[in-house]
Amino acid sequence: MIWVVAILLLIVLDEWLGRRRKRHAPKKEYPLRQSNITLFTNGQHLFADYFLEIKKATHHIHVLFYIVKTDDISQQFFFFLQQKAKEGVEVRLLVDWVGGFRLSRKTIRSLKESGVRFAFSQKPSFPYFFYQLNRRNHRKITVIDGKIGYIGGFNIGKEYIGQDTDFGDWRDYHLKINGEGVMDLQTQFLTDWKAATAEVLQQETRYFPELPRGTIVHRFIATNGNGLEEDFAHLIRQAKREIIIGSPYFIPSKKVMKALIDALKHGVAVTILVPLKADHPLVKEAALPYFYRLLKHGAHIYRFYQGFYHAKTIIIDDDVCDIGTANFDKRSFFLNGEMNCFIYDRAFTQQMKHVIRYELSRSERLTLDWWKKRSVWERGKESISALLERWL
Incomplete structure (x- = not known):
């Protein structure tokens, strides 16, 4: 019991000190943009479109998810990324450290061997390990060739396409962006990628092609x-x-x-x-x-x-x-x-x-x-x- 109390006190102290001493990245409010926006409310429909766009990629695929699992839909996701990497397309996959805890070393090694550049986001470290463990990267961003973007509530796993009997019909909202707003999704992904890997790519113009103006006015806001x-x-x-x-x-x-x-x-x-x-x-x-x-x-x-x-x-x-x-x-x-x-x-x-x-x-x-x-x-x-x- 003494050891349990001591550990709990250590966790509370770690979390308290972390809140006081660790500085959050500031909120990023992007400019008003105009894009064409498609709404998805069903995982089957979303991932049919999502995988089709991945297969059409010619230059780069940038993906950030909070959760990626190891079930059938996840294996399909990995397969498409690996195939594109083998074709010479730049593929970067960023997964939250807690949300991706089920990913085995074998899976990660296989991704890297095929050319996929993989990294974990928000890996906790000392000091303030428990504080950092509690702060997750919950964003879900995909950018394909700098021209198509996705953002919303879906992650990668069978429950998100309604195949988990514990949950049944999974209702979620996800957006497909075509137009100016894609540059902001790209900027945020590359910001998170830099935080995880120290690789600086935000100024690389090849990731920011000229984009058409769409019909829907919107603004992205990234918070931490x-x-x-x-x-x-x-x-x-x-x-x-x-x-x-x-x-x-x-x-x-x-x-x-x-x-x-x-x-x-x-x-x-x-x-x-x-x-x-x-x-x-x-x-x-x-x-x-x-x-x-x-x-x-x-x-x-x-x-x-x-x-x-x-x-x-x-x-x-x-x-x-x-x-x-x-x-x-x-x-x-x-x-x-x-x-x-x-x-x-x-x-x-x-x-x-x-x-x-x-x-x-x-x-x-x-x-x-x-x-x-x-x-x-x-x-x-x-x-x-x-x-x-x-x-x-």
Whole structure:
């Protein structure tokens, strides 16, 4: 018991000192761009398109994922990257150190032998090992030939294409970018690649071809444990009629929670969509105290029950739609590296509202009556989750 207590104290001290002494990379707010944007909500459709574009690559393929597994879809992914590397295409694969923990040395060696340049992002080191272990690169970025980009919530694994029986239909949102915005995805990938490998490529013009201007105005924002809280609070404060939030985890900060309640008090309709199932311990329970306060002020909260809802979106009136990698939780606000796309286009916003209506048709509405009838076991898990919510 003494050893257990000592280790726990060491972890807490390491995390506290790390927060005080380690400096986060600043938030990067990219310029307004115009691109053509395609929305994917189904993993089968996304990866059919994604693999087709990879097979057509002629110059380079840059890929960053939070999670890459070793199942059939992952092996297919590796095969295509290796084939392109053997053809002479530059291939760089960056995977978060924790999200890629299942990748064996044999798999990594095979990738490298075929010509794929592989690196782990956010490898923890001493001092402040546990603090760094808790800060992940949660971005998912792909750039092909500097002309086509992908960003969103999907990772590489069978659950993301609906083949995991524990989760069933996996709902997520991913964007395909054609146009000016690709240069910002490229810049962010090369920034993360430099942080992981010390290789400096941001000034290499061969990765930044001339790009056409698309029809949809948007802006990318990359955060590293700072800045996202204020961005989300600012979005919420802009709302005049309606706020829609979709997220697999709902653990907002005080500032963001206050913005939501203020919006409700001013007559703004607030709809929140989360999964009924949980893919991590205690995350579902951690949301319930926040749901209670919002329900009391008239929010509409739904839990998706036909599969797993992993999408990340915020819709404000008919004016702004945010889709990206950030969850609506403290981990994304204060710890992880994230990248979000703020889209300023009424037609795209209407398309997203149509998608949300479909998700709500397969969801159950949460009520105050249900919350009051929670079991003792559920209340106990809530209490534990409240102590750990910053790291959930």
